[in-house]
Amino acid sequence: QIRGFGxxxxxxxxxxxxxxxxxAEDHEKIERKHKALLEHVKENLR
Structure with a gap:
């Protein structure tokens, strides 16, 4: 027998x-420059 069923x-x-x-005060928006995929690759290969 199952009790409490339902x-x-x-x-x-x-x-x-x-x-x-x-x-809004705690999490102010930060403006960022969006990088292209190629920029990320170049940055990581330095």
């Missing part, structure tokens, strides 16, 4: 609530 387990997760503003 019952759902509930999990409670505690995590801080983030606003978009606080996330």
């Amino acid at each position: 019952q759902r387990k509930q999990y409670v997760v505690f995590r801080p609530v983030f606003s978009e503003d606080s996330l």
Whole structure:
């Protein structure tokens, strides 16, 4: 006999609530120059 069959387990997760503003402050966007595949190859063969 299987007991508890069909019952759902509930999990409670505690995590801080983030606003978009606080996330934007913590993770500022960094501007990067995108390299072509050939540039990566040349850089790694030096």
